[in-house]
Amino acid sequence: MNLRVKDVKEALLKSGVSPKVIDQLFKLGIDEVRYMTSSELVEKLKIDSKTARKILRAIGSTFVEIKPASEVxxxxxxxxxxxxxxxxxxxxxxxxxxxxxxxxxxxxxxxxxxxxxxxxxxxxxxxxxxxxxxxxxxxxxxxxxxxxxxxxxxxxxxxxxxxxxxxxxxxxxxxxxxxxxxxxxxxxxxxxxxxxxxxxxxxxxxxxxxxxxxxxxxxxxxxxxxxxxxxxxxxxxxxxxxxxxxxxxxxxxxxxxxxxxxxxxxxxxxxxxxxxxxxxxxxxxxxxxxxxxxxxxxxxxxxxxxxxxxxxxxx
Ligand SMILES: Nc1ncnc2c1ncn2[C@@H]1O[C@H](COP(=O)(O)OP(=O)(O)O)[C@@H](O)[C@H]1O
Ligand SMILES: [Mg+2]
Missing domain, CATH: 3.40.50.300 (P-loop containing nucleotide triphosphate hydrolases)
Known part of the structure; x- marks a missing residue:
């Protein structure tokens, strides 16, 4: 398991997302899900919008990387x-x-x-x-x-x-x-x-x-x-x-x-x-x-x- 996958899984579990939903998310591809809107996720996984937002935020947290502007x-x-x-x-x-x-x-x-x-x-x-x-x-x-x-x-x-x-x-x-x-x-x-x-x-x-x-x-x-x-x-x-x-x-x-x-x-x-x-x-x-x-x-x-x-x- 690479580091990113592990991070994402951990973040999702910590936010209380069920393993079954996590599996579905990985099937869709995290890179794909990452750019979905919460309403798209609701539709795709038949979940409620609160859970969708929770998922997107948890995934987002593993991608947010703070660095000096000079590097950017x-x-x-x-x-x-x-x-x-x-x-x-x-x-x-x-x-x-x-x-x-x-x-x-x-x-x-x-x-x-x-x-x-x-x-x-x-x-x-x-x-x-x-x-x-x-x-x-x-x-x-x-x-x-x-x-x-x-x-x-x-x-x-x-x-x-x-x-x-x-x-x-x-x-x-x-x-x-x-x-x-x-x-x-x-x-x-x-x-x-x-x-x-x-x-x-x-x-x-x-x-x-x-x-x-x-x-x-x-x-x-x-x-x-x-x-x-x-x-x-x-x-x-x-x-x-x-x-x-x-x-x-x-x-x-x-x-x-x-x-x-x-x-x-x-x-x-x-x-x-x-x-x-x-x-x-x-x-x-x-x-x-x-x-x-x-x-x-x-x-x-x-x-x-x-x-x-x-x-x-x-x-
Ligand atoms: N071989 C060429 N030599 C000089 N000018 C050219 C040549 N081919 C196209 N052009 C110029 O480019 C114009 C076509 O531009 P184009 O990029 O196809 O337009 P657009 O994609 O905006 O519709 C022609 O009307 C002509 O002025
Ligand atoms: Mg043209």
Whole structure:
């Protein structure tokens, strides 16, 4: 019996949870139970809500680890975009262990950004990368190996080396998306995946849950998926989600006129919410919309054959 199992068992027994229920909990998997809400636990085990809360608190007590803040922050690596303006905006890059949402209209460059950071994650740390593998979950069949190859060629990177570390899955339905998200948790451990992409998060949900009547079950399903992805963050992976926009699509300054799909269900789950918008030519604007650790602000960049690049000086 490993230490954690022993600790959890002891904590549960001490709180007066019956051995039979403890057995059921271990069957479900403590890692699974740990992230359940008390009402979910009530439903799963047919127990009363007081017992459910007791269980969650007992399990929680064995996971709560108090340490100096310096240790929490110090070892987090950052994945650089490689465009100074954006990396400055992001406080040095995308931080390990965080969940990032990037939303914008079609053709704003969400998939381009996803593929660009996929390449960067493969690079060594001294080149701004994570030197880890990437798990790319594609719900819109937007991923293009030819485009990755082109970006690599223009950046003088070996496409084979980059591609070898990209684990790709096409998830056409919410069911496949759930399976993929669960697999992601194993891949972090088994394959050393450090970046998980979901491009895009809401599209299968929007296809399968239609109309106002299905809104509540849809929100519930999205929430469940987000909880799985949050667990990936706890294992220090970066989770990068793209999202479509809904609402009025207007002219001029668009942020107020449209919102990310799924709106309030994602709420404050992401640590960082970014908006991407198309400007003149190949230029794009990226804006920090919501963040627990960054100031609001924006940066301008361009998309060209090499991927995400600085705006050329002749602009
Ligand atoms: N090979 C390329 N070279 C230069 N720009 C490209 C290339 N491929 C795509 N783009 C730019 O990216 C846009 C598509 O972006 P994309 O990331 O697919 O949008 P989204 O995922 O937000 O719908 C194209 O309209 C084009 O401006
Ligand atoms: Mg796309």
């Amino acid at each position: 922050i110090m070892h987090k690596k950052r994945l650089k975009i490689g465009v100074k303006e954006i990396d400055d905006l992001l406080g040095g890059g995308l931080e390990q262990g965080t969940l990032i949402e990037l939303y914008g209209r079609p053709a704003s460059g969400k998939t381009q950004m996803a593929m660009h950071i996929t390449i960067n994650a493969r690079l060594d740390e001294k080149e701004g990368g994570l030197s880890t593998k990437v798990f790319y979950i594609d719900t819109e069949r937007g991923f293009s190996p030819a485009r990755i190859e082109e970006m690599c060629r223009f950046r003088r990177l070996d496409p084979q080396k980059i591609m070898d570390g990209i684990l790709y899955v096409s998830a056409g339905s919410t069911h496949e998306l759930f399976v993929a998200a669960e697999r992601a948790l194993d891949l972090i451990k088994d394959e050393g995946v450090g970046l998980i992409i979901v491009d895009s998060l809401l599209s299968p949900f929007r296809l399968e849950f239609q109309g106002i009547k299905e809104l509540a079950p849809r929100q519930q399903a999205v929430k469940e998926l987000m909880r799985i992805l949050k667990r990936a963050c706890e294992k220090d992976a970066i989770v990068f989600l793209t999202n479509q926009v809904v609402g009025r699509v207007g002219r001029g300054i668009e942020t107020e006129k449209y919102r990310p799909a799924g709106g309030f269900v994602l709420g404050h789950i992401p640590n960082l919410v970014l908006l991407i918008r198309r400007l003149k030519g190949n230029r794009r604007l990226i804006r920090v919309v919501d963040s627990s650790y960054l100031e609001e602000g924006e940066a301008i960049f361009a998309i060209d054959k090499a991927g995400i690049v600085p705006v050329s000086p002749d602009w």
